[in-house]
Structures are given as structure tokens and as C-alpha cells.
Amino acid sequence: MLNPWSRLVRSFHIFYGGMSDESTRCTGDTLWRDPLIRGGAGVSVARALGTSRGNERPRGIRCVVGVGSRFSHSRLGHRPQSGHWSYDWRAGSAGIHSVGFGQNVGCVRRRGIPLIPPRGFVTLGAMTVGGITVVRVRYAPSPTGALHIGGARTALFNFLFARHHGGTFVLRVEDTDQTRQVPDSEAKMLQGLKSLGIRWDEGPDIVGAPYGPYRxxxxxxxxxxxxxxxxxxxxxxxxxxxxxxLQRDREAFQQQGLPPRYVGRCRDLTREEVEARRARGERHVVRLKTPQTGETIVHDLIRGDVTFDNRVFDDFVIMKADFTPVYNFAVAIDDHDMAITHVIRGEEHLSNTPKQIFVYEALHFPLPAFAHLPMILAPDRSKVSKRHGATAVEEYREQGIILAALANYLLLLGWSPPDGREILDLEEAVRVFSLDRVQHTAAIYDLKKLEWMNHQYMMRLEVDEIAELVKPFIRYSVGEAPPFRDVVALSRERATTLVQLADQMRMFYHPPESYDAAGVAKHFSEEAAARLEILAARLAELEEWDHDHLVAIYDAVSAELGVKRAALIHPTRLAVTGRTVGPGLFELVTLLGREATVERLKTAVARIRSHELALG
RNA sequence: GGCCCCAUAGUCUAGAGGCCUAGGACGCCGGACCCUCAUUCCGGAAACAGCGGUUCGAAUCCGCUUGGGGCUACCA
Known part of the structure; x- marks a missing residue:
């Protein structure tokens, strides 16, 4: 398949310096336009920058970006090699790595350099032509169960990156291994993603998407x-x-303390022998011949250049005995075929990236840009698994977490906004998201903060929205009064999850089934019964049932009886709700209404006097 | 074991050699407000893993050590 961008890439020869438009130290918007000289690019950049060597970082220059037909980057400190262009100013103060675009895409930086150059740039990793940027990213889950928070975070970051750059987000189902399939899991994953607010432009469920099939x-x-x-x-x-x-081979290696690798027994079989054995029907796999010298560099957008010695890789399997592809083979092909420009995925894939690069190289595919996100760990620092309680998006939903809050929480795991604000909806996140603020360190998820986040959403969302969200959690009958919406508005302050909210709301629709034991001991004396009886009578006659009139009644009764208002309030709350904690008494009673209030008071009085209190 | 990544309070993080007496958030502790709880507000304890090096100056750059994680399949 022809590289769709090769022509474009060759037509641009630009050097660009001082890309940080805010820094006073940079040289500004200076452009160096120089025809690319093969093998001499580093020199011409150096000349443009007024230094003698290409691998020195001139003062005040944060980076240089080059575009050409063939770039590659040597390791830190290496000198440019002939035929290639490389430079690295990491040794300088800015922590800048090399940046380059071309067939071997590299685009690395720690801070401050836009991933997408502002204008006039063509890159494979992030193509900008005449101001139009092309970004295509994907999330490629394996349908082996529910959507977990790690995958959700990866999907979220891909989604945000795509939207931020006006790009395309592709969803591809990685069902390579039939033996690990879990029924319905694809549908569940899609549903989980949707419920978090993540949308994709292409995928197995999008009809007419141009790069299918997506399974x-x-x-x-x-x-x-x-x-x-x-x-x-x-x-x-x-x-x-x-x-x-192979198992015996591996054991032999291990006994000698060597890394297990394929010995290459079948690497050089003759054509005749291969055909003979195939004719005999011998089961076999297909292995890729991997380079046994040199090194492979992954230009990671988040981590910089990661170098691997090619000798550590053996000829790995690309096609299984049933002639189906192995993951590392299939992803490379699929990412290429779907014209993916940025492969953004979890860090667990970093070590296997060289293998995929071998595939790209063998097939003469241009490389996408890679970005490896830090992992999400369980509180005990281990990989997230079943025994860590809720880790699936669906479980959080069932526990009453608002998915928008979960998405917001996930956003903050491994990324932070430039202004430090923590409550961001997806729309705002799209606006400010960038890969260069992604953390390098694995993050441990913290339920406490998730709950705090959830409460924030509980308070900030419209009351009607919360009312809709809490409905599935209400497992009791809800009458006409008091108005559902008002109950939600009054109760949400005291709930961190929708489950708790539903529980808080119950008291408005059902009289207490029991009274809090500690509360009874404290507030339900014989005198209290007498006071409640008086209150019940007065409230029954109250003409204007509202907050202020209720306060007036309580003030009046407390004055008449010579007791503090609190001595009336606490027994009332316990009588009406069965609990000692809850909304402000007058707000509560206003909403509850006269009939229910008076009835509950009378019930409590009767039960205090008959000592039928502590029953469950 | 080998290779790779990573290292700021219990947790999420800010940090681009001097703006750092290390900032914010969750949680925790104390206080204010209040009819309780919650919210809110105010205050507090709490971190640059260790050791060397570079530098006039290091959380920041380099090296080593230690610790954590990942990969090392006919899993993805």
C-alpha cells in the first residue's frame, strides 16, 4: 500500500525554530527555510542557528523541527550520522529532545513544544498541510470482559486528543484470539465508553466508515x-x-541464566525441506526475521526516545499454526491500514513496540507517532484486577457514581490541566488537553477522591439531571408529594453517591420503620413525648405551611415551655425521619407537608408512651 | 534472570537550574458557622527515595544504588 503522505512529505523542506510563542527567550516566530540536504541537514540547521555543530543547543532556542523525506534520530549524545539527521538538545537546560518528521517520525519533547506545528508543516505523526491538521487515533480493546478503568482512561485520552486536534477517533475491536472471547463483551465495552461520554467516528458499529472492517x-x-x-x-x-x-529450549536457556529466546532452528530451512514438511501436513507457524544487530528507537511522545538493542528480540511468531495473526503483527497492519497517525496506548505496550516497528519496516510502512500512557495501579501498587473491588466502569455506575464524574476523575489520573482546575467537563477537557502534560509515573486510583469528585458533580449538575440519574436507584414507591425534584435538591448535599442520595430521599416518602437507638436514648423521653404532642397539635392547626411560619411555631412553643428550640427540633427530626442526622428541620418539614409530619409525630408520641421504640 | 519505563506528602499532582521557606487537590487533624449531619469558610500536620557528580546555585542536568512497575507466549 502506497504511503499516502510520502509525496507531501517530500515537498516540504522547512526548518523551524523558536516554537514556543510565549517564551521571551525564544527567538520568536523565526523560520528557517532551507532546502533539505541529505546528510547535511544537521549542518544546515546548525548554520541557521549560528552554531558550529548540529547537536549543540543554542541559547534561547527551544527546538528545531525539520521536515524531510528521511529523518532519524540518534541517541542522546550521538553525533549525526551520514544520511540521517539527528540532534538532541536534552543536555541543554530545557529538557528538549529531538523533533523531526518524515518517514521515520520522531517528535519528542517534554514541555512546551506543540505536537502539531503551527503551520506549513507536514508530518506523518501529525500532518498539517496549509493549516489543516490530520490526526487519526484509535482505541483497540480486546473484548475479554468489562471495560476497566485503565482502558477507559486510554480511550478517553485518545478521544480528547482526536477532538482537540479536530481529528478522527477510531474504535477497533481486537478480537484476534478467539479463545479468549467473552460473549457480549464487545457490546458492553461500547456501552461503557458511550456512558462515559466518549464518542468515536469510526468503528464496528458505525455504518459506512471508510477503513473497515473494524473487527x-x-x-x-x-x-x-x-x-x-x-x-x-x-x-x-x-x-x-x-x-x-520450544518449551525445552526455553528451559535450557533459563538454566544457563540466559534470556529465553527462539534459537532460530527453522530460520534457514531450504525451500525443498519447507515444502516437503508442509506437504506432510506438519503444523507450523510463521516467524518474522528480526534484525540481530543495531538498535531500534521508539520515539515516544511522552517519554522521549527509548532505545532497544535489537539482539534482545528473537524471531517472533506473526502467524499462529491456524494461520491467524498474532497481536503484534495485526496491530501494526491495522494501524497502518487505518491510517493511524498517533498510537496512544498503555505503557504495557512500550516493550513490544520495537516488534511492531519491525513489522512496519519489513512491510515498508511509515511509522506512526507513539505515545505510551502511564499505567493505573491498584491501591497496593499492583496491576488492577478483580480482587481490588470495583474496577469496571459498570461497577462504578452501579455504585452510584455519575459517569461524568468518573470521566473527570480518570482525566486527572496521569494528566493535569495547565491552570490546575480539577472540575472539567469533556468539552473543556477537549479544549485544553495535550499529550505533553501527561505524567510519566504510574498512578494509583483513589476511591476517596472519586467520591469527592462525584459529590462535586452531584452539586453542580442541574437538579433535574440528578433527578433523572437517581431514579434507577430508588427501590421504593414514590408518591405525588413531596415533589421529587425538591427532595433531590434538598438531599443531594448529604450524599456522595446516587445510592446514598436515594437512601436520603426515602424518608420523604416513607415514615420511619425504626428510630435510631442513640437518638432514642437522647431525645425520646416522656417529656419529649409531651412536647411532640403539643407540636403535633399546633402544626395541625397551622394555616400557612412554610418555613417561616414553622419557625414561628417552634419559637412560640419553646418560649411557652421554657425549653431551648433545639430541645424541640431534635425529637422532631427523630420522630419524623427516625434519624438524628439529615436536612435542616424546617426545610425538611416544609417539604414533607403537614399531613405526613403530624401523623409521624403522633405515631412517635404513641410509641414513646408504649415503649415500642427499639424494634427494628 | 534479561531488557525497558518510572521515582515530589497516604493518594492525584504543579515544577522547564535562581521565581521553592517546594504550590494546588483528595484524605486526615483543629476551628468558625449551625437544630444535627452535610455544605461552606479559616487554620494545621504531611513530600523532592539515597549517595555521588556538574554548577556560583540542583526537586530540576549526569551517574550509581535502592525501590516500584512493565515486557520477555502460537495473550492482548
Whole structure:
């Protein structure tokens, strides 16, 4: 498949410096336009910057971005190699890494450099042509169960990145391994994503999406075609080694204290031998011939250049014995075929990225930009798993967490907004999101903060919205009065989850089934019964049932009886709600209404006098 | 074991060599308000993993150590 951008890339030869438009130390909006000289780019940049060598960071210059047909970047401190262009000013004070675009895309920085150059740039990782930016990202979950918070966060960041850059967010279902499929899991994942407010532009459920199919299992023909291609060019080979044999090999290596790797037994079989064994029907896999010298550098948008010695990789399997692809083979192909520009995924994939790069290289595919997000860990610092309680989005929903709050919380795990504000809805997040504020460190999720966040949403959302959200959690009958909406408004202050809110609201629709024991001991004396009786009588006659008139009654009775108002309030609350805590008494009673209030007071009086109180 | 990533309070984080006496948030403790609880407000305790190096100056750059995590499959 032809690289759709190669022509464009070759037509731009630009050097650009001083990209940080805010910094007073930078040289401003200076552009260096220089025709790209192969092998001499570093020198010409250096000349433009007025230094003698390309790998020195001139003062006041934060970065240089180059565009050309072929760039690669050497490690920190290495000198530019001929035929390549490399530089790295990390040694300088700004923590800037190299930046470059081309067939070997690199775009690295720690702070301050836009991932998308402002104008006149063509990059593969982030293509901008004449002010139009092309960003295509994807989230590729394996449908092996519910949507977990780690995956949700990855999806969220992809979504935000795409929207921020006006790009496209692709959802691809990574159902490569049929044996691990969980029924309905794809639907659940999609549902989970949607409930968080994440939307995608292309995916298995989007009809007419241009790069389909979006289920890896439906792309088999393509994977086989490319495996055959690699076989025919000799970049891959058939391996007839049995699992038992491989197991023995691994053990042998381990006993010698060496890393287990494939020995290459089938690497150089003759064509005749291969055909003979195939004819005999011997089961075999396909392995990719990986480079055994040199190093492979992953230009990671978040971490900078990560270098791997090619010798640590063996010829890994790309097609299983059933001739279905292995993940590392399929992703590379699918990401390429779907024209993905930025691969943003969890850090657990970083170590396998070189393998995918081998696939890209063998197939002559241009590389996307990579960004590896820090992991989300359980409170005990281990990988999130079942035993850590709620980790699935669906579980949080069931526990009464508002999904918008969960999304907001997840947003703050590994990323922070420039202005330090913590309550951001998705729309605001899209506006300010950037990969360069992503943390490098794994984050531990904290339920306490999630609950706080949830409460924030509980208070900030419209009352009607909360009313809708809490309905599924109400498992008791709700009458005409008091008005549901008003009850929500009064109760939400005391609830951190929707479950708690539903519980708080119950008292408005059902008289107490029991009275709080400590409260009874404190507030339900014989005298209290007498006071409640008086109050019940007075309230029954009250003409204007509102806050101020209620206060007036209580003030009057407290004066008549010579007791504090509190001595009336607490027994009333206990009588009316069965609890010692809750909304302000007058707000509560105003809303509850005369009939229910008086009735509950009378019931309490009777029960105090008959000592039928502590029953559950 | 090998390779890779990472390291600021219990947790999420700010931090781009001097703006740091290290800032914010959750949680915790104390106080104010109040009819209780909650909200709100005010205050407090709490961190640059350790050791070297570079520098006039290091949380920040480099190295080592330690610790944590990931990968090392015909899993994804």
C-alpha cells in the first residue's frame, strides 16, 4: 500500500525554530527555510542557528523541527550520522529532545513544544498541510470482559486528543484470539465508553466508515496476504518447531541464566525441506526475521526516545499454526491500514513496540507517532484486577457514581490541566488537553477522591439531571408529594453517591420503620413525648405551611415551655425521619407537608408512651 | 534472570537550574458557622527515595544504588 503522505512529505523542506510563542527567550516566530540536504541537514540547521555543530543547543532556542523525506534520530549524545539527521538538545537546560518528521517520525519533547506545528508543516505523526491538521487515533480493546478503568482512561485520552486536534477517533475491536472471547463483551465495552461520554467516528458499529472492517477477526485475509508477502520476500519463514521443543529450549536457556529466546532452528530451512514438511501436513507457524544487530528507537511522545538493542528480540511468531495473526503483527497492519497517525496506548505496550516497528519496516510502512500512557495501579501498587473491588466502569455506575464524574476523575489520573482546575467537563477537557502534560509515573486510583469528585458533580449538575440519574436507584414507591425534584435538591448535599442520595430521599416518602437507638436514648423521653404532642397539635392547626411560619411555631412553643428550640427540633427530626442526622428541620418539614409530619409525630408520641421504640 | 519505563506528602499532582521557606487537590487533624449531619469558610500536620557528580546555585542536568512497575507466549 502506497504511503499516502510520502509525496507531501517530500515537498516540504522547512526548518523551524523558536516554537514556543510565549517564551521571551525564544527567538520568536523565526523560520528557517532551507532546502533539505541529505546528510547535511544537521549542518544546515546548525548554520541557521549560528552554531558550529548540529547537536549543540543554542541559547534561547527551544527546538528545531525539520521536515524531510528521511529523518532519524540518534541517541542522546550521538553525533549525526551520514544520511540521517539527528540532534538532541536534552543536555541543554530545557529538557528538549529531538523533533523531526518524515518517514521515520520522531517528535519528542517534554514541555512546551506543540505536537502539531503551527503551520506549513507536514508530518506523518501529525500532518498539517496549509493549516489543516490530520490526526487519526484509535482505541483497540480486546473484548475479554468489562471495560476497566485503565482502558477507559486510554480511550478517553485518545478521544480528547482526536477532538482537540479536530481529528478522527477510531474504535477497533481486537478480537484476534478467539479463545479468549467473552460473549457480549464487545457490546458492553461500547456501552461503557458511550456512558462515559466518549464518542468515536469510526468503528464496528458505525455504518459506512471508510477503513473497515473494524473487527480484527474480519481482517484475516489482509493479515494473511501480508504474511504471504513477507514469506515470499524471505523476511519471514515457516517454523515447524513443536511447543514441546520450544518449551525445552526455553528451559535450557533459563538454566544457563540466559534470556529465553527462539534459537532460530527453522530460520534457514531450504525451500525443498519447507515444502516437503508442509506437504506432510506438519503444523507450523510463521516467524518474522528480526534484525540481530543495531538498535531500534521508539520515539515516544511522552517519554522521549527509548532505545532497544535489537539482539534482545528473537524471531517472533506473526502467524499462529491456524494461520491467524498474532497481536503484534495485526496491530501494526491495522494501524497502518487505518491510517493511524498517533498510537496512544498503555505503557504495557512500550516493550513490544520495537516488534511492531519491525513489522512496519519489513512491510515498508511509515511509522506512526507513539505515545505510551502511564499505567493505573491498584491501591497496593499492583496491576488492577478483580480482587481490588470495583474496577469496571459498570461497577462504578452501579455504585452510584455519575459517569461524568468518573470521566473527570480518570482525566486527572496521569494528566493535569495547565491552570490546575480539577472540575472539567469533556468539552473543556477537549479544549485544553495535550499529550505533553501527561505524567510519566504510574498512578494509583483513589476511591476517596472519586467520591469527592462525584459529590462535586452531584452539586453542580442541574437538579433535574440528578433527578433523572437517581431514579434507577430508588427501590421504593414514590408518591405525588413531596415533589421529587425538591427532595433531590434538598438531599443531594448529604450524599456522595446516587445510592446514598436515594437512601436520603426515602424518608420523604416513607415514615420511619425504626428510630435510631442513640437518638432514642437522647431525645425520646416522656417529656419529649409531651412536647411532640403539643407540636403535633399546633402544626395541625397551622394555616400557612412554610418555613417561616414553622419557625414561628417552634419559637412560640419553646418560649411557652421554657425549653431551648433545639430541645424541640431534635425529637422532631427523630420522630419524623427516625434519624438524628439529615436536612435542616424546617426545610425538611416544609417539604414533607403537614399531613405526613403530624401523623409521624403522633405515631412517635404513641410509641414513646408504649415503649415500642427499639424494634427494628 | 534479561531488557525497558518510572521515582515530589497516604493518594492525584504543579515544577522547564535562581521565581521553592517546594504550590494546588483528595484524605486526615483543629476551628468558625449551625437544630444535627452535610455544605461552606479559616487554620494545621504531611513530600523532592539515597549517595555521588556538574554548577556560583540542583526537586530540576549526569551517574550509581535502592525501590516500584512493565515486557520477555502460537495473550492482548
Amino acid at each position: 480484527v477477526s474480519e481482517r484475516l485475509a489482509r493479515h494473511r496476504e501480508l504474511a504471504e508477502e513477507l514469506l515470499s520476500t524471505g523476511q519471514a519463514y515457516r517454523c515447524f518447531c513443536t511447543p514441546e521443543q
